[in-house]
Amino acid sequence: MTLAQYSLLAAISAVAMVLALAAAVRELRGREPDPIKPPSQLATRFRRAKAGLPEGWRSRWRYLVMAAAAVTLVVWAYTGWPVQGLLAGAAVLGLPFVLHPGVAAQARIERLEALGQWLNHLAGVHTAGISLTQTIRASAKAAPAPLAREVRALAERLRAGMDADLALRLFADELADGVSDHVVLLFQSHAVYKGPGLADALEQLAVTIHQQAADARDVEADRASVRKASRQVSVVICVVVTGCMLNPAWSGWYGSPLGQLVLTGLGGLFVWTLAWLRRIAHTQPDPRLLDPMPTHLTATSPLGEAPR
Numbered sequence: 001m002t003l004a005q006y007s008l009l010a011a012i013s014a015v016a017m018v019l020a021l022a023a024a025v026r027e028l029r030g031r032e033p034d035p036i037k038p039p040s041q042l043a044t045r046f047r048r049a050k051a052g053l054p055e056g057w058r059s060r061w062r063y064l065v066m067a068a069a070a071v072t073l074v075v076w077a078y079t080g081w082p083v084q085g086l087l088a089g090a091a092v093l094g095l096p097f098v099l100h101p102g103v104a105a106q107a108r109i110e111r112l113e114a115l116g117q118w119l120n121h122l123a124g125v126h127t128a129g130i131s132l133t134q135t136i137r138a139s140a141k142a143a144p145a146p147l148a149r150e151v152r153a154l155a156e157r158l159r160a161g162m163d164a165d166l167a168l169r170l171f172a173d174e175l176a177d178g179v180s181d182h183v184v185l186l187f188q189s190h191a192v193y194k195g196p197g198l199a200d201a202l203e204q205l206a207v208t209i210h211q212q213a214a215d216a217r218d219v220e221a222d223r224a225s226v227r228k229a230s231r232q233v234s235v236v237i238c239v240v241v242t243g244c245m246l247n248p249a250w251s252g253w254y255g256s257p258l259g260q261l262v263l264t265g266l267g268g269l270f271v272w273t274l275a276w277l278r279r280i281a282h283t284q285p286d287p288r289l290l291d292p293m294p295t296h297l298t299a300t301s302p303l304g305e306a307p308r
Helices: 003-029 041-051 055-059 061-079 082-099 103-126 132-142 145-159 164-175 178-193 198-246 257-281
Strands: none
Touching (some): 055 061, 061 082, 061 198, 082 198, 103 132, 103 145, 103 178, 103 198, 132 178, 145 164, 164 178, 178 198, 198 257
16 A cells, blocks of 8 residues: 555544544533434434443443543554554443343333333322322322333423423323323323223223233243344354454454455444344334424423423
């Protein structure tokens, strides 16, 4: 390769490293999203992917970013080439996603079960003859743990005097699932028509939701073996590739500029394959029945809370 090509490769690598360090610093400092400006599609995908991790990984995400940045610099310094370092840092960031591919599906099942339990509780409280708004507020303290945050936020909005329809729409956006939209539509219908039989409707809907949760558990049980096999294969491949890259006898050719380009392509293909496997094994929530609320309306709510 010519000197100009070497210079171009060095410039591209430097830019990639600067962007990676800037992203790491931004993540460590923390950032408050603008409630008026809607998040980008990339940011939305990242948040959804991060939400699929166990709580321990989510709470320590900044430390994981620090570790990835440190690994990137160390591997780059050890090998003398940037692509090895960037791939090593990406492997550190992707490790929790490889180890825990089914967390989001399990969380959704638990939320469906909690939603059914909450509806049964609402049906029992509502038989006392109080209004739906009072019933929701009374149920907040006893809401099941997977749903407690959203139910308590709904109760606080109603207690603060927010319009019931807006509060329920915010509740639906926080859950972001077609099943919860059915519940919100039932609440909205009762708020308009004030008809009898709400307790029976809540119990019947709870039975349906419990059945959906049971069906989802059966599906996830069938997928568990596939996820376990893909996780083991991914870990083994990462270990073997890491050992080869750190051994000059095996990775010597990849130290050339052409080898760096080839390694970039191979690394990108491997990441795409893992993402594809994760995507096809991911259980999608039911399609939404309600359109998400505009961000500028949620930002002006009495509690100043925007849906997740």
